[in-house]
Amino acid sequence: GAVVSQHPSWVICKSGTSVKIECRSLDFQATTMFWYRQFPKQSLMLMATSNEGSKATYEQGVEKDKFLINHASLTLSTLTVTSAHPEDSSFYICSATSGTYEQYFGPGTRLTVT
Amino acid sequence: GQSLEQPSEVTAVEGAIVQINCTYQTSGFYGLSWYQQHDGGAPTFLSYNALDGLEETGRFSSFLSRSDSYGYLLLQELQMKDSASYFCAVTRGGGYNKLIFGAGTRLAVHP
Numbered sequence: 001g002a003v004v005s006q007h008p009s010w011v012i013c014k015s016g017t018s019v020k021i022e023c024r025s026l027d028f029q030a031t032t033m034f035w036y037r038q039f040p041k042q043s044l045m046l047m048a049t050s051n052e053g054s055k056a057t058y059e060q061g062v063e064k065d066k067f068l069i070n071h072a073s074l075t076l077s078t079l080t081v082t083s084a085h086p087e088d089s090s091f092y093i094c095s096a097t098s099g100t101y102e103q104y105f106g107p108g109t110r111l112t113v114t
Numbered sequence: 115g116q117s118l119e120q121p122s123e124v125t126a127v128e129g130a131i132v133q134i135n136c137t138y139q140t141s142g143f144y145g146l147s148w149y150q151q152h153d154g155g156a157p158t159f160l161s162y163n164a165l166d167g168l169e170e171t172g173r174f175s176s177f178l179s180r181s182d183s184y185g186y187l188l189l190q191e192l193q194m195k196d197s198a199s200y201f202c203a204v205t206r207g208g209g210y211n212k213l214i215f216g217a218g219t220r221l222a223v224h225p
Binding site: 004046105 | 145155211212
């Protein structure tokens with residue numbers, strides 16, 4: 001159990017366009033979902049915390065107008081990278097929790113902005 | 115502020131035992147977790163310590179000393195498939211059980 005999916009697994013987009021990434025908890029209801037960003041051979045950097053039906057809480061230094069997060073239901077959260085630029089190229093990973101200390105991670109989405 | 119420190123790389127041979135240390139400085143500490151991540155893959159949960167002491171799960175054990183702000187992950191009977199990055203992460207209070215990750219330790223297991 002406790003499976004989290006992400007879609008797409010990889011995406012290439014042109015500079016200036018927007019990209020939406022979906023995160024779904026497949027077999028449990030996620031009270032909270034998190035979005036991380038990871039550069040090659042580096043750690044996971046928490047971008048924002050998302051709760052169903054409420055506004056996301058962004059970490060310091062993360063632009064909320066650039067990284068739009070919507071948590072429409074207990075099983076779905078989306079991250080939209082608006083007006084993407086090459087420096088936004090990264091591995092974006094979501095995780096979900098049902099309220100315990102354990103987070104279940106999605107397989108990640110590799111974004112390349114050309 | 116908050117920070118976690120762990121070694122960047124560790125190398126070991128199959129069948130050996132490896133200990134990966136983690137020291138942390140943070141406010142609102144709830145517990146220390148360990149996650150494994152293979153290249154290109156998702157992090158997977160290994161263990162969680164909220165109280166002082168040793169937690170054992172198969173070949174992996176994790177230890178926490180809250181007074182020393184220190185923990186470690188112990189991997190026994192190493193296998194080639196254990197080659198991966200290992201992250202310690204602090205669970206912070208204040209709701210939502212946010213995780214703050216360390217920089218990760220790349221473990222290379224050789225025959």
